[in-house]
Amino acid sequence: MPATPTRPHFGIAARFCARRVVAGVGLLILVCAVIPARVSGQPSKTADSPRAGAVKLPDGTIVFFTKNPDEPNPPVNGVLLTPQEYKTLVDQSDQLKKLKEAPKPVSPSRCQVRGRVEARGDRSVAILAITYTVQTTSPWKTVALGGQRAFPTTARFADGKLPILATGPDGLTVGIEAPGVHTLTVEYEAPVRARVAAAGPKGDLGFDLGLPGASITLFSFDVPSGVKKVNIGVRESGEIKWATEEPAALAKKADQPTYPLGGTDLLELSWDAPSVAPGAVEAVLTADTDVVVRVSEVQIETVASFRLRGPARECLLALPPGADVSPPERVTPTPLVKPANPTTGPPVPAVPEVPLPSPTSAGPQLIRPSDPNKPVWTFRPPEGAVGEWRVTATVVHPRPKANDGRYKGPYAVGPFAVLTAARQTGTVKVVAPPAIRVRFKPVHGDLRRPDVPLGEDDLVGLFKFTTAGTPGGKQYPAPLLEFEAAPARVFLQVQPTYTFQWTEAGWKLRVDARVTPVRKDVDEIAIEVPSVWQVDDVTTSTTKKPEVRVDKDTGSLRNLTVLLDSPEKAPFDLTLTATAPVPPAGQLASFPVPRFAPAIEQGAKVSATVQDGLEVQGTATSATAPAGAAGQDLASIQTGPRGPGTAVTAVSAQFEKGVSRVDLMWHPHRPDLSATATVEIGLQEHQARVIHTFKFRATEGDARPVTFHGPAVGPRTTAGPVLEQTPTGGWVCRPPAGTGPEFTVVVEYALVPPTRKADAPAPPGPARLPLDLLWPDTATRIETKIRVWGAGTTRRLLRVEGPWRESPPEPDPTRDSLPWLTLEGTGKSLPLALVMSDPADLGIPTTTVDRALVRVEENGVFTIRGRFRIGRWSPAGIDIDVPADAVPTVLIDGKKVDPVAPPADAAGDLPPGARRLRVPVPEPRSDRTGLVLDVQYGVSPSRTGPGPVRFTPPRIAGATFRAPVRWQVALSADVVPLVFGRDVQADTRWAWRNWMFGPTAGTTTAELDTWFAGRTVAEPEFDMSVVVGSTGDVLTVRQPIPGPLDVVRLPRIGWVAGCSLVVFVAGWCVSRLRPGLLGPALGAVGVAVALLAVAWPDPVARAAAAAEPGLVVLAAFLSAFALVQWYYRWRVVHLPGFTREQTGGPQSATQAATASASRGSAQGTRSAPGGSAPGGSAAVVFDVPAGSSSGMQSGVASGG
Structure with missing residues (x-):
């Protein structure tokens, strides 16, 4: 089977190596991106912005602008308002304009008033319907309707529309929208009350009604049955005119009012209550009530006596709970008297006495109430009995103990009412001893207090009332009145008059005192007589010769007691005469006057008289004046014109309270010597320097010697005749012969405030500085002008105490500024005291720093130099705080000055480990815009080598800084400075230095000098020069206010190696991550670096610069690794x-x-x-x- 060729995995390995290279390059770019780049030489706008020193003001603060903030009372050039406050002012202004421009209401052209009386329960009210005819020619007219003293119930126009009524101080008004003729009908209700007219005829019942003053006012009134006469009062031109009319004159004719009132704005109507017809008894039941309330310290006793008249089968009497009613008594009736007729003669009896019932008739019955809480007694007279009956009720209310809160009340009087009476009148009398003070709170609506003298001594309240109601009322009435009874303040009031008369034997004193007992009986009077007086006689207006007893004699004061024959309640007079011997050579004496110790002295008068050929002057001190206060001058009471050669032989003065002492000076008459004084007072921190200029002018002949009294520190004569001290402690000035009538004396002296104990702290708040000036005793008239200059003190003037007039500031050609205050006064020995503020209470800084620059150089020791450009300062000096072991060198505008230790009370908030020095500074002038304070000292480092170090700059006590403080710190080349803290801000820029791109000083030395000077010319330098080396680091930072600066110094080689190693390891680790974790890892590293850069920007920037070698090595290593990987791939491919x-x-x-x-x-x-x-x-x-x-x-x- 043929072999299948296999595919080698060269593409996967190549892509994996490529990702590692990308990760390393990305990390390198991220670290470089967080480096803060700042523009060279440009200060931070945020730091220098005025916003950094902004202060949040409390709500309600008023901010005003002025062009002259340094003046004591600067003019206001503008006020800062919030939008809400501005809108409120505009709204108020618009409202005031509308009120001012609002048209006044017009009066209607015609008024028709119809009235009648209706019963409302047990009260009567007058129903009044007023028809107004108004003719307007323009829309939106306001028409006055009147209606004062009545209550409107309904209102409607003739066409059925409802009007818009408004109330005001002159009654009702109505707005008419359209022009034309309008008819408006308004119904009112006016309460019918008992009336006592102050002028004009008197009526038992009546009402008042305000009218709009229409030119045509007609009136009609349905008079109650049985009324014979009606009194009508109308007000015209502020005066009420009265007329008495028959009821028929007020009746309507053809249902229209016909009685003319004229253009009046007030109608008063009254009538007598219906009375019985001649020859018959009263048709209704009436009652007269006399209530007497006796107030004592243990109980309140009230006795009410009812006189009942009229044919009533029974009478209902409303009495207070607990009332004790005595059996009714028959009163012999008084014949009814018919008023006199002017044509027939005097009044004559209408009918004889009403015969009494036969003895066999049943007696009167008094039935107790069924409800004890609201007792209503029933009185039933014998059947067929006619006449008057008297019923007496007594109520005794025990008072709580004096320490009980309920002791003073309130206590109720009544009720005392006859519920079945058609009319009830009466009086309420309240009797109390002088030791009890009674306060009334009327409750009954018809109760009034007539403005008549009480008459009786113990009578404290008299009230009258009249009630007209509907017989048969069953409602339990309210009390007549309420009162509080508290212990009254009893005292003795004395108005003394002191008359001094000069004789050869000395001064004679006559004391005429008006003694007024207040809520007490006086049987003795205590008098304190100073030992300087020998009492000659004591008399009173009540007895011929009272007994005088000496209770105590302390040597300087004798306590006398004047015993009266009997206690006195009414005011009386007391006269005391005494003599004070004076040495023949004495022409100045001080007399304490007799005082009435426990009494209250008011309205005291003092007068002094000397014989012809002498002249008298003096002062009197009020009893309420503080100790050491100057007295009030006694004014001349000469009659007729007074020429230059007229002697003052009589003086007097009057006081609101009593008098404690009278100082008199008498001497042979001498011609007038006038003096004009000009006083220049320069206030300093601990004393006041005074330059006193006197210009004397004699009206007759040449100038004569002048005696002075004044401060304890002797004056120094700088111009004119020299002042010589006299044995008595004063000074005398003797002008040379031939000087003429005018001469000038200029003296200088210092006034020091009263010293306090060494351990006593300085009192906070305003300080009172009494100024005891120099005063000429011989001068007869003195005009004084004072100018106060405050350039030598940190305090500010709040107010002036003394009889001085303030005038506009007067400039002095020898000074650059205006005086704080210009005062004028007329007279001798005028007291003067200045109340000065505490600088801490002013709310403004004593020293203002426009710019501050602190430089530090490391040269074996740390040399610290602080420069401050001062815009506002106190002439008393500038207090600076330096380290306790520092020996500072201080310059003011480039000239060396020697600081001194400040006063003990100027320690203030001294930082620990520091000492305070006061730097003398020149006086502020209008042509001086500021000064430069330069402070330099050296301090030994707390530790050698790397590590943290603290730099303490010079500190100005109580100063306000308008811009942040700039620092420039130059350290050795083998260390790296790091600054941590939120109150400092590093000022850096990035540049190439030593083959590396990193942060350097953001501002050069020349740029800092230019910034500090505020111009292009640099300030003078000390011998030491801060030079930024090519290898050392220079740190420039900013602070809001000068404070300790903490700097961490690290070895440069170790710092660079450590930062490079961290970056190299971190970059290699990130490059070895899997592709899926590479993005999150880079994000986390970026966030961490960004947070650190925000918290500590300067250390992070310097760390980034120190990590540059590590970044270069990392890049080279990653590049070499990538090259090796590529080579191996190539070998595999080309095998x-x-x-x-x-x-x-x-x-x-x-x-x-x-x-x-x-x-x-x-x-x-x-x-x-x-x-x-x-x-x-x-x-x-x-x-x-x-x-x-x-x-x-x-x-x-x-x-x-």
């Missing part, structure tokens, strides 16, 4: 002993194989000559020896 030829197809190949087998001879094996078979197939034919045909089969491979 000796086989040939390759083309056949015509399977059939030709079989024939060739058969022919070759039939020639089996000892010639050996040969290859057929090549050629193309018809079928285009190539055949490989093996010729084997004949002896070996038994062990081998021939095969034919189609397709080569």
